[in-house]
Amino acid sequence: MTLLLSAWTIGLILSLLSLGVYISYRVFKFADITADGSITFGAAVAASMLTHGVHPVTSSIAAFAAGCAAGLCTGILHTRFRINQLLSGILVMTALYSINLHVMGQSNLPLLSVTTLTTYAQDLGRWLTGHDSATLFGWPVSARDAGSLVLSAAIVFIIALIAWLFFNTNLGSAMRASGDNEQMIRALGVSVENMIVLGLCISNGLVAFAGALLAQYQGFADVQMGIGMIVWGLASVIIGRALTGTDSAGAALTGTIMGSVLFRLIIAVALRWGLNPNDLKLVTAIFVFGALVLPMLMQKVRSHAAAS
Amino acid sequence: MLQLRELRKTFFAGTHNEVRALRGVSLQIDDGSFVIVIGTNGSGKSTLLNAVAGSFYVDQGAINIAGTDVTRWPEHRRAAMIGRVFQNPFSGTAPSMTVAENLALAARRGLRRGLGRLLPARIHTELRDRVATLNMQLENRMNNPIGTLSGGQRQALTLLMATWRRPDLLLLDEHTAALDPKSADQIVRLTEQIVSQHRLTTLMVTHSMQQAATLGDRIVMMNQGSVLADYRAAERRHIRAEDLVRRFDEIRRDELLDASAAEMLRAQYL
Numbered sequence: 001m002t003l004l005l006s007a008w009t010i011g012l013i014l015s016l017l018s019l020g021v022y023i024s025y026r027v028f029k030f031a032d033i034t035a036d037g038s039i040t041f042g043a044a045v046a047a048s049m050l051t052h053g054v055h056p057v058t059s060s061i062a063a064f065a066a067g068c069a070a071g072l073c074t075g076i077l078h079t080r081f082r083i084n085q086l087l088s089g090i091l092v093m094t095a096l097y098s099i100n101l102h103v104m105g106q107s108n109l110p111l112l113s114v115t116t117l118t119t120y121a122q123d124l125g126r127w128l129t130g131h132d133s134a135t136l137f138g139w140p141v142s143a144r145d146a147g148s149l150v151l152s153a154a155i156v157f158i159i160a161l162i163a164w165l166f167f168n169t170n171l172g173s174a175m176r177a178s179g180d181n182e183q184m185i186r187a188l189g190v191s192v193e194n195m196i197v198l199g200l201c202i203s204n205g206l207v208a209f210a211g212a213l214l215a216q217y218q219g220f221a222d223v224q225m226g227i228g229m230i231v232w233g234l235a236s237v238i239i240g241r242a243l244t245g246t247d248s249a250g251a252a253l254t255g256t257i258m259g260s261v262l263f264r265l266i267i268a269v270a271l272r273w274g275l276n277p278n279d280l281k282l283v284t285a286i287f288v289f290g291a292l293v294l295p296m297l298m299q300k301v302r303s304h305a306a307a308s
Numbered sequence: 309m310l311q312l313r314e315l316r317k318t319f320f321a322g323t324h325n326e327v328r329a330l331r332g333v334s335l336q337i338d339d340g341s342f343v344i345v346i347g348t349n350g351s352g353k354s355t356l357l358n359a360v361a362g363s364f365y366v367d368q369g370a371i372n373i374a375g376t377d378v379t380r381w382p383e384h385r386r387a388a389m390i391g392r393v394f395q396n397p398f399s400g401t402a403p404s405m406t407v408a409e410n411l412a413l414a415a416r417r418g419l420r421r422g423l424g425r426l427l428p429a430r431i432h433t434e435l436r437d438r439v440a441t442l443n444m445q446l447e448n449r450m451n452n453p454i455g456t457l458s459g460g461q462r463q464a465l466t467l468l469m470a471t472w473r474r475p476d477l478l479l480l481d482e483h484t485a486a487l488d489p490k491s492a493d494q495i496v497r498l499t500e501q502i503v504s505q506h507r508l509t510t511l512m513v514t515h516s517m518q519q520a521a522t523l524g525d526r527i528v529m530m531n532q533g534s535v536l537a538d539y540r541a542a543e544r545r546h547i548r549a550e551d552l553v554r555r556f557d558e559i560r561r562d563e564l565l566d567a568s569a570a571e572m573l574r575a576q577y578l
């Protein structure tokens with residue numbers, strides 16, 4: 001049960017990463033690898049502030065701002081200096097590795113003895129269940145696990161709601177249109193460059209925020225924790241797309257969150273069945289590869305069938 | 309309204325592929341004038357419209373719209389003054405967004421876009437009413453992604469979008485070329501109606517001599533990056549499609565002559 005709850009919680013926390021990747025990848029078709037660096041950046045900033053006694057909420061918001069700054073750099077490299085998308089992301093991601101080490105002061109920063117959001121989650125769980133542990137469908141559940149799940153679900157809900165509202169504003173719609181048809185939205189007076197910069201800011205802000213929550217949930221920040229996270233986000237976005245199938249902002253956001261949770265659950269089950277944790281990234285990469293080429297193959301098969 | 313002074317633009321300057329697309333184009337277009345631009349393929353018509361819209365900066369010359377020098381303005385800034393319809397019906401609309409969303413985006417052309425809602429409840433009737441004027445039954449499809457509509461329908465909506473807020477200048481680049489004859493006809497009529505209703509200053513590129521002879525109040529003929537002929541007032545009124553076709557044939561003959569003469573010289577002296 002703990003395993004399942006934790007898979008749900010991590011799935012929800014990482015759905016914020018997926019929402020970030022949704023903005024860069026689905027809205028702008030921009031494969032923004034900065035995410036690998038900014039999730040760690042968020043974790044590092046939050047962890048470092050927490051160990052200095054800063055309030056968990058302030059620390060998490062600071063992590064969001066840090067991620068925005070990282071996205072700003074990538075956006076400026078790409079739009080002002082005309083560096084290609086992937087390379088802009090790689091440059092910022094690489095730079096962030098050193099920055100993260102500086103921020104943390106060491107390669108791994110434990111958060112076991114400080115007050116974090118998880119502390120509040122535990123209080124929340126205790127208040128909800130009335131005890132340090134309760135039973136759910138006959139399984140023992142700790143107050144910490146229950147509280148973390150409820151808290152992360154609430155946070156994700158609120159952020160998804162804000163994102164949905166944003167994408168239906170004049171500004172947010174102009175952003176969606178920038179990704180959909182550059183020529184058109186330019187002709188309607190929008191600077192596509194500014195939209196990309198703003199979009200990458202928000203995207204990486206969300207990613208870093210996910211990093212901050214993840215660090216507080218697992219109780220440490222690690223300089224390696226970001227490796228391959230972009231692929232994770234892509235997997236979630238692709239699953240989400242398959243689940244909902246439409247392009248409306250609401251459906252896409254919901255799908256992305258569902259995709260993230262579902263993907264984490266699949267991984268948890270696979271690990272349970274004996275998947276070697278070392279193979280996790282490999283499996284994820286293969287999965288995304290499959291999801292990217294499958295539609296193409298289907299198309300071929302279909303046109304083949306139609307031709308014969 | 310629109311003043312172009314000695315516009316020059318060379319693509320791939322200094323390379324083997326150098327193209328002198330605009331070679332000193334000057335035009336003065338009055339307020340409310342409807343100008344038809346014709347010319348052979350590659351004569352620089354699209355380049356001229358793109359230069360005015362700001363898709364790129366000209367190498368030399370000045371562009372002045374409604375008394376403002378916009379030569380160094382980026383495209384999105386000029387968009388506040390310019391409405392545009394492209395040749396490709398896919399270019400003017402955001403396919404995955406709904407009809408209503410596309411129109412509402414156009415309703416804020418050149419205005420600040422903040423955190424107000426794109427589609428507040430009160431805007432829906434206005435959107436529907438104006439779409440209904442197209443007589444294409446599109447008012448019942450306001451919530452469909454615009455990418456599910458036909459080219460003609462999308463082009464009609466693009467025209468509506470380009471003129472939603474009255475532009476100082478309307479640029480139409482072969483906006484009926486990709487449509488079937490019936491849809492093209494419909495769009496031409498719609499264009500006429502909108503342009504005359506709002507008295508829009510318009511530049512319209514076309515390859516149809518029929519359209520050139522019947523629409524607008526001035527015809528500008530381009531060739532090799534410059535203005536070859538400029539028919540206006542009485543001259544414009546008396547011109548017929550056949551005259552334009554004849555003029556094109558002359559150009560073609562001259563060019564062939566040029567080419568064969570050059571070939572002869574090359575054979576003799578090189």
Ligand SMILES: Nc1ncnc2c1ncn2[C@@H]1O[C@H](COP(=O)(O)OP(=O)(O)OP(=O)(O)O)[C@@H](O)[C@H]1O
Pocket residue numbers: 319320327328329347348349350351352353354355356
């Ligand atoms: N963005 C560009 N980059 C490079 N060359 C260009 C560009 N735009 C136009 N050209 C070149 O400039 C010349 C004029 O092209 P333009 O598109 O203006 O012709 P046009 O009169 O619109 O022709 P058509 O009737 O075929 O549309 C062509 O040789 C074209 O290849």
Ligand SMILES: [Mg+2]
Pocket residue numbers: 353354355481482
């Ligand atoms: Mg052209």
